Amino acid sequence: MYKFLVLCALPLSACAADETISGYVDADAIWVLRQMDQQPVHAQITLQFPAKGQARGQAPCNSYHAQQTAPLPWFQLGPIAATKRACPDLPLETRYFSALSRATMAESTGNTLILSDDDGLELIYQRR
Numbered sequence: 001m002y003k004f005l006v007l008c009a010l011p012l013s014a015c016a017a018d019e020t021i022s023g024y025v026d027a028d029a030i031w032v033l034r035q036m037d038q039q040p041v042h043a044q045i046t047l048q049f050p051a052k053g054q055a056r057g058q059a060p061c062n063s064y065h066a067q068q069t070a071p072l073p074w075f076q077l078g079p080i081a082a083t084k085r086a087c088p089d090l091p092l093e094t095r096y097f098s099a100l101s102r103a104t105m106a107e108s109t110g111n112t113l114i115l116s117d118d119d120g121l122e123l124i125y126q127r128r
Contacts, residue, residue, distance in 0.1 A: 022049035060089030
């Protein structure tokens with residue numbers, strides 16, 4: 001009987017609710033970075049959460065993706081994988097990837113997404 005209960009529970013665990021930020025925002029939403037380190041950002045930098053625990057986007061030079069497993073309101077990306085194109089905005093992209101990797105909290109209200117940490121980091125996005 002015990003084995004039967006365990007076998008029945010396994011498929012249910014795969015259907016568990018998504019507690020990451022991707023479970024709380026529209027999967028089709030494209031978030032555009034407007035401010036980083038209290039400075040406006042004029043380059044096109046985006047972030048999306050297309051599926052459970054996934055993050056992807058477009059930085060100034062390269063597209064990127066990573067896994068996100070921390071439950072909301074926490075935020076933690078796994079290693080960021082990106083294409084390897086060079087462009088004049090590569091220093092900005094490097095700063096962005098560093099900031100995105102340091103973010104530990106996520107807050108989404110209406111058309112605004114804020115990623116932050118306890119040291120004052122703040123990435124502010126607006127929904128496109």
